[in-house]
Amino acid sequence: MLDLVTNQKPENDFARMDYERDRKGPPEGFPNLPDIPGSRYTDAEFLRLEKEMMWDKAWLYAGHVDQLPEKGSWFLWRNSGVPIIVVRTLQDEYKAFYNTCQHRGAPLVTEDSGKDRGFVCGYHGWSYTLDGKLTAVRDKRDFVDLDFSCRSLVQVRCEMLGSMIFVNKDDDAEPLMDHIGPMAKQLEQFELDKLRLVDSREYEVDCNVKVLLDAFLEVYHLKSIHIDTVDRFLDHRAMIVTLWPNGHSRMATPNRRPDWVDPGTVGMPEIPSITEFPAKNNVSYQIYPNFVMPPAPTGIPILQFWPLGPRKSRVVSSWLAPDHDPENPHPLWPTRLSNWERILYEDLQYAPQIQESLESPGFKGMPLNYQERRIYHWHEELDRRIGLNRVPEHARVEQVLSDWVQKD
Structure with missing residues (x-):
C-alpha cells in the first residue's frame, strides 16, 4: 500500500484515502520529524531573516x-x-x-x-x-x-x-506559473480566469503569522476546535497530502458520507469543468508561503496570512464564484459567508493564547506527526529560502522530507 502514498498522482487520490483511513501507523520509511525549534516563532534575528529572504522575495x-x-x-x-x-x-x-x-x-x-x-x-x-x-x-x-x-x-x-x-518584489523570481509547478495543471479545472469576486474582509490577530499558517496546514485539530462544524462531516483520518517543490502543497479530506452535499450551496451556480475528486472532497491548495485555497464547485474561498510584526498578523478572507452578479447576488451568499466566518473564528480563537504560551520557558519546540507533515514541509522551505547556512543553528530545521515531495 505504500505506493499510494509515494505515487501521488491525482488518479490515485481515492485509493490513497482508503489507505490513510485503514493504516495502523505512519507509512513504512516515513522519517521521524525532528522538533521544530520554538525560537523560529520568537527569535528576532530569525524573524528578520524570514522577512528579508522569504517574505520580500515571495509571490x-x-x-x-x-x-x-x-x-x-x-x-x-x-x-x-x-x-x-x-x-x-x-x-x-x-x-x-x-x-x-x-x-x-x-x-x-x-x-x-x-x-x-x-x-x-x-x-x-x-x-x-x-x-x-x-x-x-x-x-x-x-x-x-x-x-x-x-x-x-x-x-x-x-x-x-x-x-x-x-x-x-524580487526582480529575479521565476515566473509564477513555473514557480507553482505541478499545481498549475490541477488548478486549470477551476477556470480561475472566469471567477468573480464575491466578498473580502480582514481580521487582525495577536500572534506570530506562523501560528495561523500552521493551523491551516493540517486537520489534526478538527476534533478539538471544530466539534460542532466541519468535524461533523469531514473524516480527518482519511486525509491525504501532496507535497510539491518550492514549499507548495495540497491537502484533501473526504466527507464522512460520500454522498454528502453542503445544504447551504444547493442550487448555486457551479464551475462546470471541476472534476470528481475536488467536487466530492474537501481539497485545500497552498501556494507558498501564505495563500490557502479550498475550492468547491459553487465557490472558492481564498485566505492569506500576513505578518504585521513578531506578535501580530492579518488574515484576509475572500470568496470567488462562478456566474456571480454583484448587483444581484445569489440569496444563499449571506448565510454561506456567515457560516464560513464562524468556522474561521474557530481557527483564530486560540491564537493569541498560543502566542503567549509559546513565548514561555515551557515551549522548546514542536514534535510533529505524519498528519502534520505539511507544516514541516513549510518550515523546510523557509530554511532553504533563507539559506541553510544562514539560519541560526538553534532555529534550524533538518531537511528530511525530500523523498516525499512529488516532482510532477
Missing part, C-alpha cells in the same frame, strides 16, 4: 481583477509591508509600482483606490503615465540634465493566476 496575492473594473482603475496594496499601487493600464494590462515618487519619495496616491489617466505626485507635481513613465515635472528649467527615461516609477513584478493578481 504574494495582491487582489482580484474585479477590484480594477475599468482601464485606469488602481488600488493601493499594503500587505507586503510597503505601499504598492496595482493598476489596470490604458493598454488593459495589470501592473504594479511602489507608491513612491522618484523626486523626493512622496506618495503618488493616498486613497485606497481610484481611477485616473495617470499619477501626479501631490507634493511637487511630478506626473507619470499608468505605465510608470515620467512625463512632466514642474519647473523643468531648474533641473540640469534630468533624464526622464531614468526616472520611471519602480516597477514590481506582477503576474496573473486566472483572475487573481500576484506580485513579487
Whole structure:
C-alpha cells in the first residue's frame, strides 16, 4: 500500500484515502520529524531573516481583477509591508509600482483606490503615465540634465493566476506559473480566469503569522476546535497530502458520507469543468508561503496570512464564484459567508493564547506527526529560502522530507 502514498498522482487520490483511513501507523520509511525549534516563532534575528529572504522575495496575492473594473482603475496594496499601487493600464494590462515618487519619495496616491489617466505626485507635481513613465515635472528649467527615461516609477513584478493578481518584489523570481509547478495543471479545472469576486474582509490577530499558517496546514485539530462544524462531516483520518517543490502543497479530506452535499450551496451556480475528486472532497491548495485555497464547485474561498510584526498578523478572507452578479447576488451568499466566518473564528480563537504560551520557558519546540507533515514541509522551505547556512543553528530545521515531495 505504500505506493499510494509515494505515487501521488491525482488518479490515485481515492485509493490513497482508503489507505490513510485503514493504516495502523505512519507509512513504512516515513522519517521521524525532528522538533521544530520554538525560537523560529520568537527569535528576532530569525524573524528578520524570514522577512528579508522569504517574505520580500515571495509571490504574494495582491487582489482580484474585479477590484480594477475599468482601464485606469488602481488600488493601493499594503500587505507586503510597503505601499504598492496595482493598476489596470490604458493598454488593459495589470501592473504594479511602489507608491513612491522618484523626486523626493512622496506618495503618488493616498486613497485606497481610484481611477485616473495617470499619477501626479501631490507634493511637487511630478506626473507619470499608468505605465510608470515620467512625463512632466514642474519647473523643468531648474533641473540640469534630468533624464526622464531614468526616472520611471519602480516597477514590481506582477503576474496573473486566472483572475487573481500576484506580485513579487524580487526582480529575479521565476515566473509564477513555473514557480507553482505541478499545481498549475490541477488548478486549470477551476477556470480561475472566469471567477468573480464575491466578498473580502480582514481580521487582525495577536500572534506570530506562523501560528495561523500552521493551523491551516493540517486537520489534526478538527476534533478539538471544530466539534460542532466541519468535524461533523469531514473524516480527518482519511486525509491525504501532496507535497510539491518550492514549499507548495495540497491537502484533501473526504466527507464522512460520500454522498454528502453542503445544504447551504444547493442550487448555486457551479464551475462546470471541476472534476470528481475536488467536487466530492474537501481539497485545500497552498501556494507558498501564505495563500490557502479550498475550492468547491459553487465557490472558492481564498485566505492569506500576513505578518504585521513578531506578535501580530492579518488574515484576509475572500470568496470567488462562478456566474456571480454583484448587483444581484445569489440569496444563499449571506448565510454561506456567515457560516464560513464562524468556522474561521474557530481557527483564530486560540491564537493569541498560543502566542503567549509559546513565548514561555515551557515551549522548546514542536514534535510533529505524519498528519502534520505539511507544516514541516513549510518550515523546510523557509530554511532553504533563507539559506541553510544562514539560519541560526538553534532555529534550524533538518531537511528530511525530500523523498516525499512529488516532482510532477
